[in-house]
Amino acid sequence: MTDTWLVTGGAGYIGAHVVRSLQAAGAQAVVIDDLSTGDLRRVEVPFVEGDIADRELVADTLRQHRITGVVHLAADKQVAESMRHPLAYYRRNVFNLMQLLDAMAQAGVAKLVFSSSAAVYGMVDSAQVREDHPTQPINPYGETKLIGEWLIRDQARATGLRFAALRYFNVAGTAAPELGDLGRSNLIPMVFDALARGDQPVIFGGRHPTPDGTCVRDFIHVQDLADAHVAAIATLDSPGAGHVFNVGCGRGYSVREVIEMVAEVSGRSIAPLVGEARPGDPAMVVADTAHISATLGWRPRHDLREMVRSAWHAQPQQLSAAQS
Numbered sequence: 001m002t003d004t005w006l007v008t009g010g011a012g013y014i015g016a017h018v019v020r021s022l023q024a025a026g027a028q029a030v031v032i033d034d035l036s037t038g039d040l041r042r043v044e045v046p047f048v049e050g051d052i053a054d055r056e057l058v059a060d061t062l063r064q065h066r067i068t069g070v071v072h073l074a075a076d077k078q079v080a081e082s083m084r085h086p087l088a089y090y091r092r093n094v095f096n097l098m099q100l101l102d103a104m105a106q107a108g109v110a111k112l113v114f115s116s117s118a119a120v121y122g123m124v125d126s127a128q129v130r131e132d133h134p135t136q137p138i139n140p141y142g143e144t145k146l147i148g149e150w151l152i153r154d155q156a157r158a159t160g161l162r163f164a165a166l167r168y169f170n171v172a173g174t175a176a177p178e179l180g181d182l183g184r185s186n187l188i189p190m191v192f193d194a195l196a197r198g199d200q201p202v203i204f205g206g207r208h209p210t211p212d213g214t215c216v217r218d219f220i221h222v223q224d225l226a227d228a229h230v231a232a233i234a235t236l237d238s239p240g241a242g243h244v245f246n247v248g249c250g251r252g253y254s255v256r257e258v259i260e261m262v263a264e265v266s267g268r269s270i271a272p273l274v275g276e277a278r279p280g281d282p283a284m285v286v287a288d289t290a291h292i293s294a295t296l297g298w299r300p301r302h303d304l305r306e307m308v309r310s311a312w313h314a315q316p317q318q319l320s321a322a323q324s
């Protein structure tokens, strides 16, 4: 690959991994980020500090760096926050995407990979969820991601934009300690935090209709996810390309199994407490990955142990990054 890609949100956890995967594939990357949750120390490529809502700044960046296509990750991602501040989520995740699409059209950039989410599905009623499963998100965050997919699809129909929307499942692990997840809203960092405080982690609900009664989720290593972006980019050379792919492992782990893996990797003894189930938490969300593996030949290479191991060993560096 000899192209140059603009990575929005490239100072973030996943974006920084995407930049490295692009480079490993021989492409160049430019990052635009407002550093609202990102960290500049993750960025080792040309960097533009700014908000993607700034259409002129984005259009100038696209032209100046002769950008081939955009990988769009810049967004807010916390479900609970989106319930408290829905307008902020619509502004940051939907309005900003409109600005980005406008800037791309203005600069004649016609390839896009979009960070979507398994949150677009909402309550899932099958063991594995396929891309054609009904999309009924149950929170504003998931709604903004689904609307994002619609916006992109409509813009593609109107302008010939080529796109791949990747529905990420539960992202975990790190390829390098300095790229680890600084966010604390996902299960594995939450368990680490409880251990650091000397508390026991709390499991939300122990009576779900799953083998051990706790929720089941599909965890994907961030390096595998980043590589899926590069694989998706390869499809964008075909006129009319417009894909939606699940990106998960296709295997579910229960919350209890994940906590047991943290105990094993960390050598700590953990006795989780079981609290009330959270309203609207689906019992089981696991990806059907047939479409992405058949179309892109992509397959995950890392297992849950590696996700937990890499995240655990990244902690001291992350703590110092968060403190400085």
Ligand SMILES: NC(=O)c1ccc[n+]([C@@H]2O[C@H](COP(=O)([O-])OP(=O)(O)OC[C@H]3O[C@@H](n4cnc5c(N)ncnc54)[C@H](O)[C@@H]3O)[C@@H](O)[C@H]2O)c1
Residues within 6 Å of the ligand: 008, 009, 010, 011, 012, 013, 014, 015, 032, 033, 034, 035, 036, 037, 038, 039, 050, 051, 052, 053, 072, 073, 074, 075, 076, 077, 092, 096, 115, 116, 117, 118, 168, 169, 170, 171, 172, 183, 186
């Ligand atoms: N982490 C997950 O488990 C997960 C799961 C599904 C989907 N996603 C999606 O993946 C994307 C990246 O998530 P992440 O985990 O790397 O989060 P992150 O917070 O680490 O990264 C987001 C980056 O975008 C930047 N940003 C946000 N709004 C911006 C704006 N308006 N202009 C410029 N930069 C902006 C932030 O500063 C940050 O660097 C998001 O779109 C998120 O919704 C993440």
